[in-house]
Amino acid sequence: EIVMTQSPATLSVSPGERATLSCRASQSVSSNLAWYQQKPGQPPRLLIYGASTRATGIPARFSGSGSGTEFTLTISSLQSEDFAVYYCQQYNNWPPAFGPGTKLEIK
Amino acid sequence: EVQLVQSGAEVKKPGESLKISCKGSGYTFTSYWIVWVRQMPGKGLEWVGIINPGDSDTRYGASFQGQVTISADKSISTAYLQWSSLKASDTAMYYCARTLTTDPYSWFDPWGQGTLVTVSS
Numbered sequence: 718e719i720v721m722t723q724s725p726a727t728l729s730v731s732p733g734e735r736a737t738l739s740c741r742a743s744q745s746v747s748s749n750l751a752w753y754q755q756k757p758g759q760p761p762r763l764l765i766y767g768a769s770t771r772a773t774g775i776p777a778r779f780s781g782s783g784s785g786t787e788f789t790l791t792i793s794s795l796q797s798e799d800f801a802v803y804y805c806q807q808y809n810n811w812p813p814a815f816g817p818g819t820k821l822e823i824k
Numbered sequence: 825e826v827q828l829v830q831s832g833a834e835v836k837k838p839g840e841s842l843k844i845s846c847k848g849s850g851y852t853f854t855s856y857w858i859v860w861v862r863q864m865p866g867k868g869l870e871w872v873g874i875i876n877p878g879d880s881d882t883r884y885g886a887s888f889q890g891q892v893t894i895s896a897d898k899s900i901s902t903a904y905l906q907w908s909s910l911k912a913s914d915t916a917m918y919y920c921a922r923t924l925t926t927d928p929y930s931w932f933d934p935w936g937q938g939t940l941v942t943v944s945s
Contacts (some may be wrong), residue, residue, distance in 0.1 A: 766931040
């Protein structure tokens with residue numbers, strides 16, 4: 718079973734700055750990785766799939782990169798609405814697994 | 825518009841049974857898998873299990889095998905998650921979501937609004 722880890726657990730960034738979130742898989746998942754954003758009281762929202770493809774309606778300031786075991790979600794210029802928890806999910810191996818999440822908070 | 829609408833919040837006692845639902849609309853319900861995800865209070869996302877509504881092929885996460893049952897009624901485009909004997913540790917928000925491919929190896933979108941299950945004596 719693949720184990721997903723995310724770092725850091727909490728990231729403090731000022732509005733307008735860049736945020737870089739990391740996700741690591743315990744073995745290769747190729748490019749079969751998705752990113753989700755979750756705000757309090759809301760369901761997760763798909764941001765990225767295929768490691769780097771933005772979902773419909775997702776702003777261009779969100780970008781994903783990586784393959785194999787190392788992945789990155791970058792938010793180029795943080796807006797107030799971007800402060801949330803971000804989860805990665807692999808879907809290359811059974812069972813699909815989520816990472817523990819990174820909380821992005823306002824500095 | 826593709827949409828998943830879940831049943832409302834539930835408050836139950838330990839040992840009681842429960843069945844929550846997830847109704848799909850705006851797409852061919854039998855063409856995509858439905859996944860159930862648990863989120864305990866203040867915690868992350870856990871994969872409960874997944875079902876193909878077309879043939880009822882169902883798979884469970886290791887922690888949930890034998891603890892819950894996932895089913896679907898394709899005639900009314902609805903998937904279900906049920907417990908025969910609830911425990912306090914089942915208290916959580918439960919989300920359903922749809923795969924974006926026709927196999928279970930997929931990312932998930934859209935998500936239902938969630939069903940809060942509270943188990944307390």
